[in-house]
Amino acid sequence: MTLQYMITVTLNGLTLAALYFIVASGFSLIFGLMRTVNMAHGSLYLIGAYVGFSVFDPLYASSATYDYAWYIAVVAGVAAAAVAGVIMQVVFLGWMQGQELRQALVTIGLSIIVADQLLAIYGGNPFQFFAPDLLFGPTLVPVIGRYSTFRLFQIGLALAVGIGLWVLLNKTRLGIMVRAGVDDRQMLAACGINVPLVSVAVFALGAGLAGLGGVIGATAQPVALGVDVKFLLTSLVVVIVGGMGSIGGTAIGAILIGVAEQWGQALFPTYSVILTFAIMVAVLAIRPQGILGRTG
Amino acid sequence: MLRKTLRISTAIALATGALALSGMTAANAQETIKIGSITTLEGPFATGGQDAYRAMEMAFEEIDYTINGKTIEWIRESSNAQADVALARARKLIEQDNVDIIIGPLSGAEGIALRDYSRTLEGKTIVNGSSGAADTTLRDASPNFFRFNTEGTQWMAGLGNHVYNDLGIQHVALVAADYAFPYAQVMGFMLDYCKAGGAVTKLWSPLNTTDFGSIIANIPDDAGAVLLIQGGTDALAFLTQYAEAGGELPIIGGSITADQTLLSARGPHQRLMEGMLAAGPIADLNDDPMWVEWVAAYRERFPDGFDSPSIHAFNYYTNTKAVLLALEEVGGDLSNNQQAFQEALAGIEFKNPMGANVALDDNRQAISDIFLTRIVDDGGTLRTQAFGKAEGVTQTMGMDRDEFLALGSPSRDNPDCPPTN
Numbered sequence: 001m002t003l004q005y006m007i008t009v010t011l012n013g014l015t016l017a018a019l020y021f022i023v024a025s026g027f028s029l030i031f032g033l034m035r036t037v038n039m040a041h042g043s044l045y046l047i048g049a050y051v052g053f054s055v056f057d058p059l060y061a062s063s064a065t066y067d068y069a070w071y072i073a074v075v076a077g078v079a080a081a082a083v084a085g086v087i088m089q090v091v092f093l094g095w096m097q098g099q100e101l102r103q104a105l106v107t108i109g110l111s112i113i114v115a116d117q118l119l120a121i122y123g124g125n126p127f128q129f130f131a132p133d134l135l136f137g138p139t140l141v142p143v144i145g146r147y148s149t150f151r152l153f154q155i156g157l158a159l160a161v162g163i164g165l166w167v168l169l170n171k172t173r174l175g176i177m178v179r180a181g182v183d184d185r186q187m188l189a190a191c192g193i194n195v196p197l198v199s200v201a202v203f204a205l206g207a208g209l210a211g212l213g214g215v216i217g218a219t220a221q222p223v224a225l226g227v228d229v230k231f232l233l234t235s236l237v238v239v240i241v242g243g244m245g246s247i248g249g250t251a252i253g254a255i256l257i258g259v260a261e262q263w264g265q266a267l268f269p270t271y272s273v274i275l276t277f278a279i280m281v282a283v284l285a286i287r288p289q290g291i292l293g294r295t296g
Numbered sequence: 297m298l299r300k301t302l303r304i305s306t307a308i309a310l311a312t313g314a315l316a317l318s319g320m321t322a323a324n325a326q327e328t329i330k331i332g333s334i335t336t337l338e339g340p341f342a343t344g345g346q347d348a349y350r351a352m353e354m355a356f357e358e359i360d361y362t363i364n365g366k367t368i369e370w371i372r373e374s375s376n377a378q379a380d381v382a383l384a385r386a387r388k389l390i391e392q393d394n395v396d397i398i399i400g401p402l403s404g405a406e407g408i409a410l411r412d413y414s415r416t417l418e419g420k421t422i423v424n425g426s427s428g429a430a431d432t433t434l435r436d437a438s439p440n441f442f443r444f445n446t447e448g449t450q451w452m453a454g455l456g457n458h459v460y461n462d463l464g465i466q467h468v469a470l471v472a473a474d475y476a477f478p479y480a481q482v483m484g485f486m487l488d489y490c491k492a493g494g495a496v497t498k499l500w501s502p503l504n505t506t507d508f509g510s511i512i513a514n515i516p517d518d519a520g521a522v523l524l525i526q527g528g529t530d531a532l533a534f535l536t537q538y539a540e541a542g543g544e545l546p547i548i549g550g551s552i553t554a555d556q557t558l559l560s561a562r563g564p565h566q567r568l569m570e571g572m573l574a575a576g577p578i579a580d581l582n583d584d585p586m587w588v589e590w591v592a593a594y595r596e597r598f599p600d601g602f603d604s605p606s607i608h609a610f611n612y613y614t615n616t617k618a619v620l621l622a623l624e625e626v627g628g629d630l631s632n633n634q635q636a637f638q639e640a641l642a643g644i645e646f647k648n649p650m651g652a653n654v655a656l657d658d659n660r661q662a663i664s665d666i667f668l669t670r671i672v673d674d675g676g677t678l679r680t681q682a683f684g685k686a687e688g689v690t691q692t693m694g695m696d697r698d699e700f701l702a703l704g705s706p707s708r709d710n711p712d713c714p715p716t717n
Contacts, residue, residue, distance in 0.1 A: 005513060008509075008510075008513045009513055012507070119342075123343070124342045124343045125561075126529040128533075137540065137542065138540070138541060138542040146542045148537070149540075150540065151509070151540075220537075221533045222506065224529045226504075227506070262507070265505070266510035266511075269474065269499070269500050269501050269511075270474050272502070
């Protein structure tokens with residue numbers, strides 16, 4: 001096994017982790033901070049990807065708009081998922097705050113409905129976005145040679161999302177309100193703050209991140225019905241391993257799972273799935289609240 | 297009192313209803329032939345299943361749903377490519393709908409489940425739909441199960457020799473999904489290829505892999521081609537990522553690699569696909585007049601269907617056609633535990649829509665022609681074109697049955713011919 005090979009596999013793991021982080025950070029915001037059990041997070045990913053694609057496809061086909069089709073698709077995907085998230089929070093989840101079982105069942109129901117509606121509208125064929133020319137093709141990376149530019153871009157984007165979220169939560173007024181709401185909802189409301197509105201804003205942000213993940217993910221790998229379950233499961237594992245509601249924890253969780261998946265695929269492909277769950281079992285056994293999770 | 301009257305009247309109503317029902321079935325038994333079918337209208341192969349039913353509809357419409365004055369009643373069922381679901385639907389068709397014949401299923405494990413179920417039936421026949429696992433008919437065959445389509449191992453006939461002898465490629469990197477159908481395809485390729493002197497580096501990935509980064513990193517530098525035995529989304533993911541990583545080796549596909557999913561999707565993988573070789577029972581472009589006519593009929597009947605009928609449409613049509621031909625031969629007579637019908641079915645010989653001759657072997661498995669195909673740019677659309685043909689391919693790939701069975705079931709490690717260094 002050469003050094004070049006080891007670095008390539010690790011880099012593959014990190015780039016996959018970047019995608020997992022983008023999707024799971026939205027899940028972490030909603031589940032970890034707001035304590036809303038959103039089993040329809042994967043559906044938000046799908047909505048982002050499908051709506052983004054229906055905007056992307058005609059633009060990409062025309063030579064006048066070909067160059068910026070992908071960027072518009074990103075915006076459309078994020079916006080569509082955020083709107084869907086707001087509707088979910090306002091119509092269904094907001095008034096059942098704190099009833100976790102009820103929220104879980106309602107969101108599972110929603111995810112089934114969304115999947116069937118997408119099948120009815122778009123059909124069952126898989127599709128994929130094509131990265132803009134700027135991001136397509138290989139880049140020369142020292143030691144390992146040619147490496148996919150888009151995968152490197154994923155890392156940059158994940159870093160930007162991570163830093164942005166950290167700044168938002170720790171350095172802004174909205175962040176202070178969100179964190180206060182996590183600790184004591186009633187006290188925050190008594191201070192004259194519109195808590196439901198804050199919840200809607202956080203939900204929109206989390207859903208928008210799922211939509212962003214949808215377009216980025218659908219550029220890196222094809223999307224078909226069924227990937228919603230895969231990304232929901234990955235998000236759950238990442239958040240459980242990393243610790244609920246912690247951006248740093250989500251990053252660590254995503255890196256662990258992404259790198260383990262790629263090394264598993266390289267060394268023992270058939271059993272690579274086990275590795276992911278072995279990590280989860282180990283974390284749950286030693287540190288049930290997750291690596292950076294708070295107790296209590 | 298009122299309650300009692302109600303109960304009695306309900307009982308009478310039920311009894312009358314039951315009588316009426318039994319009377320109807322008795323009367324209909326002579327006039328109607330009930331054919332049930334199972335395909336996948338749910339799950340990963342839903343679009344293939346939909347296409348399968350298009351083709352069946354064509355076959356029934358050709359004879360206007362009548363055989364010798366008897367009407368054919370077609371009852372459609374759906375599975376999701378899981379063996380237990382297919383089995384439950386087959387039981388429903390036999391036990392509740394009381395069908396005479398089942399046509400289906402679509403995928404490999406389902407086929408084995410229905411083969412085992414068919415053994416427990418008396419006076420019923422199951423004819424395969426599109427499932428292609430070798431063992432369904434090769435080992436432990438059932439007298440009530442017939443398959444008029446060729447299967448995964450047969451489909452690769454001739455490709456191994458072509459790649460080694462004609463193209464001079466001595467080492468291929470195999471990128472394949474880790475389950476029964478690709479094992480069968482890989483065996484079909486490697487039997488010839490290893491015998492000719494070729495070496496194969498195997499890279500298995502679980503079904504539904506979407507990130508092939510590390511698989512691509514594992515492709516050896518001295519490989520002359522990539523043998524890609526993946527279908528649908530997985531194949532699209534691999535080819536896109538391989539193109540993105542700057543991969544340049546020629547691609548050789550399996551029989552379900554170059555399907556409509558891949559051919560109709562636009563994107564960077566298309567650069568790798570033009571010129572891609574594969575083998576299988578059908579090709580989009582084939583000069584045979586039967587094929588040209590069939591494709592034209594398909595397009596006219598189903599303007600919203602695929603550009604060219606899929607492999608599942610082809611297989612379901614071939615199997616349905618066989619059933620209808622045998623029914624015609626016996627004049628729709630299914631009496632005496634379908635004995636005459638099953639004999640006719642076993643002995644039938646006809647041409648499938650590709651213009652290839654189909655006959656059954658002793659295990660009721662089709663012997664037919666296999667085509668070598670190449671992907672060409674046909675006026676802006678990618679299509680598969682036949683450029684060679686292996687005639688009358690048997691399930692034992694031309695080998696003696698005992699000798700072939702001694703090779704063992706295809707698996708991850710069987711057969712094997714790794715590079716020597």
